Amino acid sequence: MKLRVTTFVSTILLLGASSVAIAQDAPTGEDAATVLKGRPYSPNADRGFPDQVLFGDTHVHSALSADAGGGGTSLMPRDMYRFARGEQVNSNTGQPVKLSRPFDFYMLTEHTDGMGVITDIMKGAPNIMADAQGKAFHEAFAKGGEDAKQASIDLIAQFSQGTLSEALLYQPGSAGYDNTWRDLVHAAEEFNDPHRFTTMIAYEWTSLTEGNNLHRNVIFRDGPERALQVVPFLMAPPAGSPNPRDLWKWMQNYEDTTGGDVLAIPHNPNLSNGIMFALNDTFRDGEAFDPEYLKTRSTWERLVEINQTKGTSEAHPMLSPADDFADYELWDWSNLDLSAPKTPEMLATEYVRETLKNGLAMGAENGTNPFKLGFVGGSDIHTGLTTQDDNNFFGAFAWMEPSPKRAASEAKANTELDIGYKGWQYATPGPTAVWATSNTRAAIFDAMERREVYSTTGPRITLRFFGGYDFSAEDIKTRDLARVGYSKGIPMGGDLVASDGASPNFLVYAMRDPVGANLDRIQIVKGWVDQQGETQEKVYDVVWSDARQQGDDGKLPPVGNTVDLAGPTWTNDIGTAELGTVWTDPDFDAAQHAFYYARVIEIPTPRWPAYDAVRFGVEMPAEVKLITQERAYSSPIWHTPDE
Template sequence: MKRLAIITTFLVLASPALAQDGLPPDGTTSVLRGAPYSPNANRGFPTKVLFGDTHVHSALSADAGGGGTTLMPRDMYRFARGEQVNSNTGQPVKLSRPFDFYMLTEHTDGMGVITDIIKGAPNIMADPQGKKFHQEFAKGGDAAKQASFDLIKQFSQGTLSEALLYQPGSPGYDNTWADLVAAAEQFNEPHVFTAMIAYEWTSLVAGNNLHRNVIFRDGPERALQVVPFLMSPPAGSPDPRDLWNWMQNYEDDTGGDVLAIPHNPNLSNGIMFTQNDTFRDGEAFDPEYLKTRAQWERLVEIGQTKGDSESHPLLSPTDEFADYENWDWANLDVTEAKTPEMIANEYVRNVLKNGLTFAQNGQTNPFKLGFVGGSDIHTGLTTQDDNNFFGAFTWMEPSATRATTLAKENKELGIEYKGWQYATPGPTAVWATENTRAGIFDAMERREVYSTTGPRITVRFFGGFDFASDDINSRELAKIGYAKGVPMGGDMIHGDGAPSFLVYAMRDPIGANLDRVQIIKGWVDTDGTTQEKVYDVIWSGDRQPGEDGKLPPVGNTVDLSVPSWTNDIGRAELGAVWTDPDFDASQHAFYYTRVIEIPTPRWTAYDAVRFGVEMPSEVTLITQERAYSSPIWYTP
C-alpha cells in the first residue's frame, strides 16, 4: 500500500540522518557527543509544528447556506490565511494568527443543491419540498434557521425528496466539486499556506452520525478524476465498507492517496465505534473488515464545536477532567435520546481500550487511532479563540442573545440545548517536514499529530525503553526522542524493563500558562478486562498529591468583569521523563498525553461583558483548555 511506502520513506529519511549524527541509544550526553556541531545538520525528522482546520463548511453545504451563511470557499481561504472579512451578519472579523493549512470539507449529499434552492431554480421549484425550502430560506432569520434544521432532519431520516439529492453526473454536483478543487488550488501556496482538497462523506443511520472527512494528499490532476462518494443511493451508500472501497478504487485508478477521519462519535448513539457490524445485523466483524478499517481510518476527530469526545464521567469516574464540553443528550438530529450504554462506543479513550481487546485476541486492532481536531463550523469562519468566537452557525454569530437562544429541541423526548453549549473548536497540529500537502498528509498518516481545544500549545511525546531521567534537561528533545524511541502515533519496540516517555509541552505564546501534563494509559488486564489510569507526570508550583493521589487544583486568576486572567500561576513550559510504574510486559497498552491549561474565560464570559448581559447560572463561564497527543501503543 502507498501509505506503508510513505511511512517507510519517512523512516529511511530519518534513520540515515540519525546514523550520520552518531546517536547511540544510551543517555543524553552520548546521544549528542560525536554529532555535527550544528544541531540542525543532517536532520531527517519533522521539526515543524503546523496548525490548521481539518473540518469546515462554506455556504455550499446545505445546512450552512440554508441557515444564512453567505461566505463561499474563496472567502474562507482568504480569512484562513489571515485577511479580514465581513461575517455573514456583516461584522468585521479577523484571526489573531493565520492558519498554516486548511481543509474545506463540504457535505457530499446535497452538494450543489443549496444554491439552486436559494435562487429557486426551475427543477427545485417543480418539487414540493424544494419549493417549500426555497420559500422558508427566503424569509431569513428564524424561518431559515428552522428550515435548515428541517432539511437536516429529513435527510437524516431518509425522507428528503430525491430532487434535492443531486447525484454524480448532474451539473450541480460535478460543477460544485470542480470549483471546490479549483478554489483549493488557487489558494494553495506550498511552504506558506496549504489548502488541502477534502470533502465530508455524510452518512447517517436514522439520525445517528457516521460522518467521515475524506482528505486527499493529491492535487487537482488526480482529485478531478473522481467526484466524492456520497451516502444517498443509487450512487452512494451509508455503509463505511463502500466508502473504503471507493477510496481503494481511487488509489488504484489514479495513483493518489486518501484517508478518512470519523468525527462526532458523540452524536452516533453508539454506532460509530460499535464492536459488531451495524450493517450486517450485528454480526461480529470479519478479519477483512478489521484490516480494511485499520488501513483507511488511522485518525479520529477528538473534539469540535459540537462537543469533546475524549472521555466522559460515566466512563472515567475518577478522572476530574473528564467532564469537559460533553455533548451527551441525543443523536445528530435529536430524534433519539442518549442512553448510558451508547456512551461506551462514543468516547475515544474507551474506544481505544476496546481496540486493545481485538489485539489481545490476535485480531487486527480496528481502533488504532491518532487524534486530530476540527471545527465543523458552518459559518465559513474558523474562530478558535474564546475572545473571537463567531459561532457554529450564522444564527450564532456574536449577539446579546446567542448564548441563550434555543438551538435544537425534541419536545416529545424532553431534550433541548442552547447556543452556550457549543464549544470553541480546536485545531489539528501536525509535526511535519514541510508545509505542503504531502508533508501534512504524511504526518497525518503517521499519526504524528495532536489536537487542542483552541490554544496553539506545542506538544512533543516520545515512548521507548532507553530514555534516561536527565534527557529532559536537553534543549534537543526531538533529536533524543527520535533516536531513543518513537513519536506520538507510533508503536514501541519491546525492550528491557518498563517503557519511559519523554514529554514536553509549551504554552501558546499569546495564551495561558500550563497547569499540568498527564499521561493516560489504557490496557487489558490478565482477566481480559480493559483498564485505564490517569497519571499526573509534571505540574506547576509546589503542589503535592493528596492522600487520594489527586493533585490539588492550580488555582484561578480569572476576572470575569474584564474578562481576563493573569499568568501568575502555572508555567510556560513543562517537561519530564516518566516511567510506567505499573507496567506488565504481557499486557497490550496505549499511552497518550493530556496537557491542561490554567483556568481562562470561556467565550460566554466575553459575551457577557461585551454585550452587557447577565448569563443564567447554568451557563459555563470559565474553562480549562487542553491538548491531546496521539497515543503510543505497546504490543507484547
C-alpha cells in the same frame, strides 16, 4: 492496501543522542569533519525528522454546504481561504472579523450529498421550484432569521431520516454536482501556497443512519490532476451508500486508478448514539466483524476527530469516574438530529478512550486492532469562519454570530422527547496540530497518516511525546528534545515492542500558547488489557506547576483560578509556561497490550460566553459555563507484548 509510514532511520543514525567531544583547539576543514564523524556541526542541518509544528482546520464548511448556506452563511470557499490565511473579512451578518494568527493549513470539507443543491434552492431554480419540498425550503430560506434556521434544521432531519426529496439529492453526473466539486478543487489549488499556507483537497462523506452520525472527512494527499479524476463518494443511493465498507472500497479504487493517496477521519463520534465504534457490524444485523473488516478499517481510518464545536469525545465521567477532568464540553443527550435520546450503554462505543481500550481487546484477541487511532481536532464550523479563540468566537452557524442573545438562545429541540440544547453549549473548536518536515500537502498528509498529530481545544500549545526504553531524567534538560526523542525512541502515533520485560519510559514536553494561558499539569493516560482480558485505565499526573504536592489519595490539588469575569481576563500568576519530564510506568506489565497518551491542562481562563456578557452588557443564566480549562491531547503510543 496502501501504508505510507515515513521513517527517519538515516537521520537517527546521523543525529544520535550521544555528545561529541571537541578538542580545545577546534579543528577546521577535513579535520572537523573527521571529529564530527559525518554529523554536521549545525544542529539544524540535515535534520530529516519533523521539526515544524503546524496548526490547521481539518473540518469546515462554506455556504456550499446545504445546512450552512440555507441557514444564512454567505461566505464561499475563496472567502474562507482568505480569512484562514489571515485577511480580514466581513462575517455573514456583516461584522468585521479577523484571526489573531493565520492558519498554516486548511481543509474545506463540504458535505457530499446534494452538493450544489443549496445554490439552486436559494435562487429558486426551476427544477427546485417544481418540487414541493424544494419550493418550501426556498421560501423558508428566503425569509431568513428563525425561519431559515428552522429550515436548515428540518433539512438535516429529513436527510438523516431518509425522507428528503430525490430532487434535492443531487448526484454525480448532474451539472450542479459536478460543477460544484470542480470549483471546490480549483479554489483549493488557487490558494495553495506551499511552505506558507497549505490547502488540502477534501470532502465530508455524509453518512447518517436514522439520525446517527457516521460522517467521515476524506482527505487527499494529491492535487487536482488526481482529485478531478473522481467525484466524492455519497451516502445516498444509487451513487452512494451509508456503509463505511463501501467508502473504503471507493478509497481503494481511487488509489488503484489514480496512484494517489487518501485517508478518512471519523467525525467527532459523540453524535452517533453508539454506532461509530460499535463492537459488531451494524450494517450486517450485528454480526461479528470479519478479518477483512478489521484489517480494512485499520488501514483507512488511522485518526479520529476528538473534539470540535459540538463537544469533546475524549472521555466521559460515567466511563472514567476516577478522572477529574473527564467532564469537559460534553454533548451526551442525543444523536445528530435529536431523533433518539442517548442511553448510558451507548457511551462506551462513542467516547475515544473507551474505543482505544476496546481496540486493544480486539487486537489481543484476533491480532488486528481496528481502533488504533491518532487524534485530530476539527471545527465543523458552518459559518466559513474558523474562530478558535474564546474572545473571538463567531459561532458554529450564522445564527450564532456575535449577538446579545446567542448564548441563551435555543439551538435545537425535540419537544416530544424533551431533548434540546442552547447556544452556549457549543464550544470554541480546536485545531489539528501536525509535526511535519514542511508546510506542504505531502508532508502534512504523511504526518497524519503516521499519526504524528495532536489536537487542542483551541490554544496553540506545543506538545512533544516520545516513548522508548533508554530515556533518562537528564534528557528533559536538553533544548533539542526532538533529536533526543527520535534517536532514542518513537514519536506519538507509533508502536513500542516489548524489550526483555523492561518498563518503557516517556519523554513528554509542552509549552504554552505564546499568547495564551500558563499550563497547570501534564498527565499520561494509560489503557490496557489485564490478565483476565478486561480493559482498564489510569490517569497519571506526571509533572505540574507551582510546587504542589499530591495528597494521600494521590490527587493533585487544583492549580487555582485567576479569572476575573468583569474583564473578562486572567493572569498568569499561577501555572508555568512550560512543563516536561521523563516518566516511567510504575505499573508496567510486559505481557499486556497497552496505550499511552499525554493530556496537557491549562490554568482556568474565560469561556466565550464570558466575553459576550461583558461586551453586550448582558447577564448570563446560571447554567451557562463561563470558565474553562483548555487542553491538548497527543496521539497515543501503543505497547505490544513480544509474543
